[in-house]
Amino acid sequence: MFRNIRRIIQILFLLFFIFLLIKTVYPADFPIPLDFFPRYLDPLAASATMLASRSISMLIIPMLIVIILALLLGRFFCGWICPMGTTIDISDRILFRRFKRPKIKHNPRLRNLKYYILVAFIVGAAFSLQMIWFADPISIVTRSYGVILYPYFSYVTRSTFDTLYLIKGVNLISEPIYGVLRNNVLTLFQPTSRMLILFFSVFAVIISLSIIQRRFWCRNLCPLGALHGLLSTRLNFWRRRVNENCIECGKCRRECGLGAIPEDPRKYWPQECTECMSCRDVCPVNAISFGLKQPFFDKPKTTGLNLSRRSFVKSALAGIAAVPLLKLNYSKKKMDEAVIRPPGSLPEEQFLDKCIRCGECMKVCPTNGLQPAFMEAGVEGIGTPILVPEVGYCEYVCTSCTKICPTDAIIPLKEKEKQSIKIGTARIDKDRCIPWSEYENCLVCEEQCPVPTKAIKFETKDVVTFNGEIRRLKMPVVLKDKCIGCGICENKCPVSPKAAILVTGQIPGKESHGGLHKAADTSTMEQPSPQAVGKIKVPGQEE
Amino acid sequence: MSEKINRRDFIKGLAVASAGIYGLQSSNSIIIPDKQALAQVATNTIMVVAQGNIEKGPEPEIIKKVTRESVAALGGMGRFVSKKDTVLVKPNIGWNRTPEQAANTNPYVVEAVVEMCKEAGAKKVKVIDYPVNSARITYSRSGIKDAVDRADGSMEFADERKFKEKSIPEGEMLKSWHIYQDALDADVLINIPIAKHHSLTKLTLGTKNLMGLVLKREQLHTRIDQKLADLSTVIKPNLVIMDAYRTLTSHGPNGGTPRDVKLVGQIIAGTDMVAVDSYAATLFGLTGEEIGYIKESYERGLGEIELGKVATKNVEVA
Known part of the structure; x- marks a missing residue:
């Protein structure tokens, strides 16, 4: 019964998580913070980013709340809330339900891996290398759903409805449904991600690891689980209790998705238990209950947490060793x-x-x-x-x-x-630009430029073509100081596959070649830019 | 407008209309869609210039009123839209700009047009554009989404599956192109452009607004004048309502500074897109001859460029 309540809550949190991602579209004004999960429920990312950037941000408040809850109530986050955990539970059920897993003897060394992973990433962050994104489940699950599964789902939906659209009669029913989906869930075009395969493989590996053990990731690797686990060993008011009715049938041990119950089923390891209540529900004699306990008088005999100092130091050193490895970069x-x-x-x-x-x-x-x-x-x-x-x-x-x-x-x-911040600069490739190289008017880039007085102007030139014809053409020129680097010119340039106008970056705070950080504020330039050759025609001042 | 046509008026009108058409024969190029042949009876005016009182407010009412008067003087929406018709309205919703920036058709013009179509008994009034910037952003920021919802029209996002390759038999540069099927299938196509500056073609007017009904518009920019004329041999709006209430005089087609926006206060309605464009050019101190695609369309016999030959009615809206 309790197990089903937990499952419902898990599903509700997952649906909420997906709902927020679907609502994560322009203009991103939503009464609930759209980044609720990574912002408020991820003490790991908060601590790692604060350590690496050596600053304290507002993230510390939700982080402390989550930590206090974990101290008091244990590792419930993993079992009840975490969208990654729920995803693994669901995929376990769908993919590996009938699967016969190899019998692995309980191995604390494998289980302890997650603590060392946590230590390595946190120490690395303290030494200025923030790589927590690689293993933080909230980060992984957010990008997996938002950047990978969403385009995937979008593609499948689109192609399904595109096929139905071709069938007369069926499309009368399918099209209105597609219309609703298109207006509320999908984007108007198929989204893509360049890292689809790479990001997806991380997600797929995490899911497939369940071949070895149920919730393999949560048991052995997840650093956020490790953090919650470490917090739940000391205080933890909320505990599993087994009364004298226990017949030692071992059913609870077999049922436990995280291997938190040792040979003696009366004991358990609180840092591994996600309080999922499954053991309570399967117990044939109702010997198991969860409830408030006075923490100081009823400590479990052993927590089973046996981290060696040596391994601890080793993983810390690994975290430090990785810093120059990833920081040194020739470019x-x-x-x-x-x-x-x-x-x-x-x-x-x-x-x-x-x-x-x-x-x-x-x-x-x-x-x-x-x-x-x-x-x-x-x-x-x-x-x-x-x-x-x-x-x-x-x-x-x-x-x-x-x-x-x-x-x-x-x-x-x-x-x-935002409109005054320069993120890049456009440069024209005159060898490929249509008026410069093909003697035909084009001016798409100038048309598209969103800067109110245009960062792309044009100069009118008389050009002699190869057959002696004189053509008056409008040649685009970029005003570097006004260009904000939005990239629309490159995006819409008809020259393909590589555009004839390319935008290079300008990292905020850094200046490139004397380019200005805030273009629109400092420049009132309406006149030809210094690097322009010839006369630039300013619109409005026709011949 | 609910003018009932009886037999007597019909014959009378027929005589007047044929005389009118005969008088305009010199251009022999006025587009009179079949549906209008009958309606032409009521009036032979092919272009109405409605001038609003820009001093007077509030603006929404003024703009809607001017739009309504312009169409009324042309013979009313009933001349174009019959009961149970499907109407496709094509405003310019190309840019992520607000109505004050005069880069998109004014939302109140769109609202009035949709209302009039509804009043004329249209079964469905679709409002559509295939914008340059992201459609969700342009639809909301232009104010047109709200306007269409108020008028009970249906605002649709262009569906890329509906761009079908169509041959252009009379095309010089374009032999075929992907054109929005609904625009060709609609019983009535109403083009409501905004008059504004454009560096390449000098002005963006009715003919150029058709670019929002085709795919791969960036590729149309080389030899744009011929290509636009090619397109308008296939896409033929039954009615053109030019929004020149606010015009963008520089840094078009998207603009962005209030400095470039000029309050003109005119709405021009007509059945001849070339004539309407040609008149709108005069608002910028230019003539139709100076705008490449207007000239090209005229030379192909798609409409009249000389305003002296266009039966024009001026309406002052108080």
Whole structure:
């Protein structure tokens, strides 16, 4: 009975989590914080980002609340709330229900792995390398649902309804349903992610590990589970009790999804128990109950937590050793040109300290232009959001990504502030640009430029073509100081597959070639820019 | 407008209309869609310029009133829309700009048009654009989504499956292109562009608004004048209502500074898209001859460019 209540609550939390992700669309104004899970329920990400950035943020308050709850009530988060845990439970049930798992003798060394993982990541963060995104389940599950499963679901839905659309009669029923989905759940175009396979494989591995043991990930690897486990060994008012009716049938031990019950079923390891209540419900003699206990007088005989000092130090050292390995990067000095960060991003170093790759910004981006970096931002920057104008541009009036960053790696911006922040600079490739190389008018980039007085102007030139014909053409020119780097020009350029106008990054706080940090504020330039050759025609001043 | 046509008026009108058409024969190019042949009887006016009193407020009422008067003077919406018709309304909703920035058709113009279609008995009034910026953003920020909802029309996002490759028999540059099927299938197509600046073509007007009904618009920019004329041989709006209440005079087609916006206060309704475009050009101190695609369309016989030859009615809306 209690088990079913727990299952319902798990499902409700998962549905809430998915609902929030579906609502994570422009303009990202929703009464409930859309980044609720990574922002408020993830003490691991909060502590790692605060350690790495050596700053204390508002995240500390929800973090302390979660920690206090874990101290008092134990590792209930894993069993009742965690969307990753619920996902694993569901997939276990669907995929491996009939599966005969190998019989593994209970091995505390395997189980202790998660504590060492936790130590390595936290010590690494203290030494300025924040890699917690790699193992933090909340980060993994958020990006898996938002950036991987959502496009996947979208594709399947779309292709299904596209097929039904072709069948006369059926489409009369299917199209209205598709319309509702399209207006409320799907985006208007198929979203994609460059890291689909890479991100997906991490998710798939976590799911498939259950072949070995139920909830293998939660038992042995999850650092957030480890953190909750460590907290639940000391105080923990909420305890499992077994009364004298126990017949030692061992049913509870076999049922326990986390292997928290030792040979003697009267005992249990509180740091492993997620309080899922399954043991209570399967007990044939109703000997098991959960309830409040006076913690100081009724300590369990053994917690089973047996971390060796040696392994502890080893994992801490591993965390430290990884720092230079991932931080050293031959291309670092060029990096401010290589990637276009979302507007409102912190300066690169701090950005990397804080970004947990939850993918919220990529999910919310209305043009799908925010994509996970592969190696563009160095090894340390894998999976961080970069604008890829080839895929989508930064909407001039949109500030969605700045509103939903759970760790404030992207700080909230007002529309006006956002429009004045330069994230990159466009440069024209004259060898490929249509008027420059093909002697035909085009001017798509100028048309698209969202800067109110246009950061792309044009100069009118008389050009002699190869057959002696004189053509008067409008040649686009970029005013570097006014360009904000939104990338729409590159996105819409008709030259393909690589556009004839390319946007390079400008990491906030860094200046490139004397480019200005805040273009729109400092420049009132209406006149030709210094680098322009010839006469630029200003619209409104026709011949 | 609910003008009932009796036999006597019909014959009388027929005489007047044929005289009118005969008088305009020199251009021999006025587009009179079949549906209008009968309605032409009531009036031979093919273009109405309605001037609103821009001093007077509140603005929504003024704009709606001017729009209504312009269509009324043209013979009323009943001239174009019959009972049970499906109407497709194509405003310019291309940009993520607000109505004050004059980059999209004014929402109150759209509202009035949808209302009039509904009043004329249309079964369904679809409002659609395939915008440049993200559709969800442009639909809401332009105010048009709300306006259409108020008028009980149906605002639809363009469905990419409905862009079908159509051959353009009279096309010079384009032999075929992907065109929105619903626009071709609709009983009545109403084009409601906004008059504004555009660097490449000088002005964005009715003909250029058709670009929101086709795919791969970026590819149309080389030799744009010929390509736009090609498209308008296939996509033929039954009615054009030009929003020149606010015009964007520079930094178009999206603009963004209030400096570039000019309050003109006019709504131009007409059946000849070339004539309407040609008139709208004069609001910017240009003539139709100076705008490449208007000239091209005229030369192909798609409409009249010389305003002297267009039966125009001026309406002052107090």
